[in-house]
Amino acid sequence: MNPVGARIELRIPGNHPESVRLLGACVRNLALMVFDAQLAAEVELAMVEAVNNSILHAKPGDSDIRLTFMVSPRGVEIDLQDEGRPLDPDILEAAGRKWDFDPTDIQSLPVGGMGLMLIKKVMNEVSYRFENGRNRWRFSKFLPSGASVQSEATRTVNTPS
Amino acid sequence: MNLQDKTIEGILVLTITSPQLDYAFAEDFKLGVADCLRRGHERLVIDMSQVNFMDSSGLGALVSCLKRVGDPKRMLLCNVAPPVVSLFKLTRMDQVFIVYPSEQDALAALRA
Numbered sequence: 320m321n322p323v324g325a326r327i328e329l330r331i332p333g334n335h336p337e338s339v340r341l342l343g344a345c346v347r348n349l350a351l352m353v354f355d356a357q358l359a360a361e362v363e364l365a366m367v368e369a370v371n372n373s374i375l376h377a378k379p380g381d382s383d384i385r386l387t388f389m390v391s392p393r394g395v396e397i398d399l400q401d402e403g404r405p406l407d408p409d410i411l412e413a414a415g416r417k418w419d420f421d422p423t424d425i426q427s428l429p430v431g432g433m434g435l436m437l438i439k440k441v442m443n444e445v446s447y448r449f450e451n452g453r454n455r456w457r458f459s460k461f462l463p464s465g466a467s468v469q470s471e472a473t474r475t476v477n478t479p480s
Numbered sequence: 481m482n483l484q485d486k487t488i489e490g491i492l493v494l495t496i497t498s499p500q501l502d503y504a505f506a507e508d509f510k511l512g513v514a515d516c517l518r519r520g521h522e523r524l525v526i527d528m529s530q531v532n533f534m535d536s537s538g539l540g541a542l543v544s545c546l547k548r549v550g551d552p553k554r555m556l557l558c559n560v561a562p563p564v565v566s567l568f569k570l571t572r573m574d575q576v577f578i579v580y581p582s583e584q585d586a587l588a589a590l591r592a
Contacts, residue, residue, distance in 0.1 A: 337504050343533065360533075360563040367535045371503050422575035425550060430543045433536035433571055440570050 321469050322352060326389040333379030333401055336371070342386065343367040346397075349388050353395055353468055354460070361441035362395065362460055368434040369399055369456060377403025377454055392468055394443075394461040405449040415439050483512040491590050492521035493583060501531050501538030501564075509538070513545045522554060525586040529559035534567055543573070552578050556586040 329345055331338035346366045350359035366386065373384050379401040387398040414435030420428055439445055444459035462468065482498035482505060494516060498505050517524070526542075534542075549555040558580045560568075568574040580586040 340500055340502065340504065357562065357566065360566065363533065364535060364563070364567065367502065367533075371535065371537065375503075418572075420572070422572065425552070425576075426547055428543050428547065428573075428576060430540040430547075431536070433539065437536055437567075437570055 322390045323392050323468050324390065326387060329386045329388070330383040331370070332381060333374060333377075333384050333403065334381050336374055339367055339370050339374070342370060346386070346388065350395060350460075353390060353462070358460065358463075362397075365438045365441050365458060365460075366397065366399070368438050369458070372434050373399070373401045373403060373454065377401050377406065379403035390468055391459070393465075394459065394468065397456075397458045399454075399456040399458070401454050402452060403454060405454060406447060408447060411435060411445070411447050481508060481512050483509065483516075485516050487521070488587060489591065490521075490523070491587060492516055492519075492524040493527060493587070494524060495527040495529070496531050499530060499532050501528075501534040501541065503535060503537035506537040506541035510541045510544050514548060517548060522549075523590045524549065524555050525583060525590065526555065526557050527559055527583050528557055528561065528564060531564060532561050534564045536567075536571075539567060539571060539573060542577070546576070552576055554590070556580055556589060558583050558586040 327349065329342055331342050343363045343366060347359050347363035350362040354362065370384055373379060382402040384399070384401045389396045418436050438458070442458045443461045446457045448455050482496060484495045484497055486493050494513065496509070501509060546552060546555050556578050559582065560579050565579070568577060580589060
């Protein structure tokens with residue numbers, strides 16, 4: 320079976336952080352259709368961080384956060400939308416640039432400000448726009464070394480168990 | 481509370497019994513550790529064998545606990561799953577936290 324083009328939409332209430340766990344588990348299992356366990360866990364991490372950011376900073380209230388997971392020829396594409404406050408694009412641009420600390424100076428260690436940095440580290444492409452009253456994020460993660468989803472699916476089918 | 485505690489030769493051993501150390505649990509985790517530390521323990525081991533997912537909020541909570549203890553050599557982690565190790569590396573916190581493969585190894589290090 321060639322999964323390229325498959326898509327599924329997931330929704331959670333924008334005021335219910337406890338639902339993020341369910342969403343993360345769903346995303347990890349979806350990503351396992353394309354990636355190995357390590358890369359699938361990275362996709363879960365990125366989406367949990369993104370949805371946490373939405374709930375905590377965009378504050379969409381009781382409107383739904385919508386996540387659309389799509390299998391692309393090179394990996395996965397994820398579209399995330401909420402109806403909360405817009406993000407200052409400079410914050411996304413700057414995320415991770417100043418991630419520096421002295422690991423021996425315990426009291427100065429950062430306890431926050433990691434979410435967007437982590438998303439940018441584990442996903443290959445991250446884009447954001449505010450459109451028609453909605454925050455719209457697009458995340459892409461690719462298979463390593465230019466492999467394609469179709470060839471990975473074929474290889475999996477042909478591998479003796 | 482998803483936290484179990486026991487004391488072995490004066491060393492506090494905390495086992496996180498939640499599969500997730502995430503935003504939903506981070507605050508309770510910090511409060512639980514603080515409550516245990518108020519009993520006067522200066523050395524502790526955090527057993528993470530049951531944690532298979534940690535996000536930045538969970539990591540922030542761990543860092544807060546470390547600040548309270550004050551020295552990574554007195555707050556050791558053990559049985560850390562690969563996704564959690566990966567988060568430590570992504571954030572460079574692998575240079576901060578000391579991780580042992582088992583509770584016994586961590587206890588031995590604290591006794592030394």
